[in-house]
Amino acid sequence: MGDHGEQVSNKQVILRDYVVAGIPKESDMSVTTGTIRLKVPQGSDAILVKNLYLSCDPYMRSRMKKLEGSYIESFKPGSPITGYGVAKVLDSGHPNFKKGDLIWGKTGWEEYSLITSNDILFKIQHTEVPLSYYTGILGMPGMTAYAGFYEVCSPKKGEYVFISAASGAVGQLVGQFAKLLGCYVVGSAGTKEKVDLLKNKFGFDEAFNYKEEQNLDVTLKRYFPDGIDIYFENVGGNMLDAVLLNMRLHGRIAVCGMISQYSLEQPEGVHNLSCLITKRLRMEGFLVIEYYHLYPKFLDMVLSSIKEGRIVYVEDIAEGLESAPAALVGLFSGHNVGKQVVVVARE
Incomplete structure (x- = not known):
């Protein structure tokens, strides 16, 4: 050379x-x-x-x-x-x-x-x-799951957690973090294959195919009869609207993404925002770039979890x-x- x-x-x-x-x-x-x-x-x-x-x-x-x-x-x-x-x-x-x-x-x-x-x-x-x-898992999406769940959602053992786009790069990890903490976890995805993956591979308690559901409010009441403490938001639109009706008092919504809206010329409206007041909810958007200082801490935790088989990817x-x-x-x-x-x- x-x-x-x-x-x-x-x-x-x-x-x-x-x-x-x-x-x-x-x-x-x-x-x-x-x-x-x-x-x-x-x-x-x-x-x-x-x-x-x-x-x-x-x-x-x-x-x-x-x-x-x-x-x-x-x-x-x-x-x-x-x-x-x-x-x-x-x-x-x-x-x-x-x-x-x-x-x-x-x-x-x-x-x-x-x-x-x-x-x-x-x-x-x-x-x-x-x-x-x-x-x-060891890069940006993993760090996003970690920061969004632990830092933004302030999760506690035993809470009810819902994740949309749950089999994606971020969702699959949030669900497993929540299970490791002892939460009840439900995810939504768009195919039978993904729903099976959530339940059988990632250890979610329940999962459903949102494309097969006529009324998301009714669906969420079926899986969360007592309501949702934490919603990890990846999709936006109708799903967010239905979730707002099903949040518990002092629930937290971490807004990571809204993939259902990215390709729309005119984003869809959300009608149930008054729930933020009546239920004293906290809804917070976040960007992973503000959390990269936590990367060494994150890496230690996730590497040991992968090696011990507690997290799959x-x-x-x-x-x-x-x-x-x-x-x-x-x-x-x-x-x-x-x-x-x-x-x-x-x-």
């Missing part, structure tokens, strides 16, 4: 243009091949990585449109989309990272990425678990960068079973 590094081809997933309406489509993205030098520019504190695993997450939908005043920036049309991933360092100008290190954090949807150091990056110390876990693996657009789009029709991961390269 010369001073400037060799020029190699770099397959990339590019956003064609801002998605204007509705559910994203594969055709909103294209897979192209660029080139990249496998060397960090002289004097730069960037790191050059080979991407191994990429994470498909619902929040990425909002980045496909022009965002004003959001906590996150829009993708740039004509450029590779970005997200969380696991990668191997090939060259580094940064004192904290050296060649050969494994990292997880913000990277590009491409074979190789030049990452500037001000992005969220963690060095992977524990490789006795699958590396792909750092896109999920289900991934839906798509092979190859060219499968990434379909994998991302599939989140919005519930195509994935468990955490959606794209394998770019195995180590």
Whole structure:
């Protein structure tokens, strides 16, 4: 390798243009091949990585449109989309990272990425678990579940917990955290397969397919005759409306996501907000980026739980960068079973 590094081809997933309406489509993205030098520019504190695993997450939908005043920036049309991933360092100008290190954090949807150091990056110390876990249970979704449940919900043993989109990357963990704490846990999902997974693999007390329910208020009364103490919100819309009617006094709602609303031009209204007053409820939105300081504490707890078999994790693996657009789009029709991961390269 010369001073400037060799020029190699770099397959990339590019956003064609801002998605204007509705559910994203594969055709909103294209897979192209660029080139990249496998060397960090002289004097730069960037790191050059080979991407191994990429994470498909619902929040990425909002980045496909022009965002004003959001906590996150829009993708740039004509450029590779970005997200969380696991990668191997090939060259580094940064004192904290050296060649050969494994990292997880913000990277590009491409074979190789030049990452500037001000992005969220963690060095992977524990490789006795699958590396792909750092896109999920040991990465951003895991941290989201941990912060949302323990920090935002203030849970207590024996409480009644409901989780929507419960078999997804975050929901499957919140349910297991709640069970470890001794709570009664019910989840909703969109297929029989996912409902079975919740009950048989993740140990939820009950689960139901929301698509088969005529009246969600009646459904929730069936599973929670005494009401809900904690609702972990991932979907919004009708589900939130029904939950508000079924919350107990001083209940807590952690608002993690609202996937049912992301692709709507006009978000649906919520009618039962007066329940916040009558039941003295606390409803709080949160972003995982404000909780990353807890990552070491989180990692200790979850790693030991995985090793001792107290927590299980289900991934839906798509092979190859060219499968990434379909994998991302599939989140919005519930195509994935468990955490959606794209394998770019195995180590």
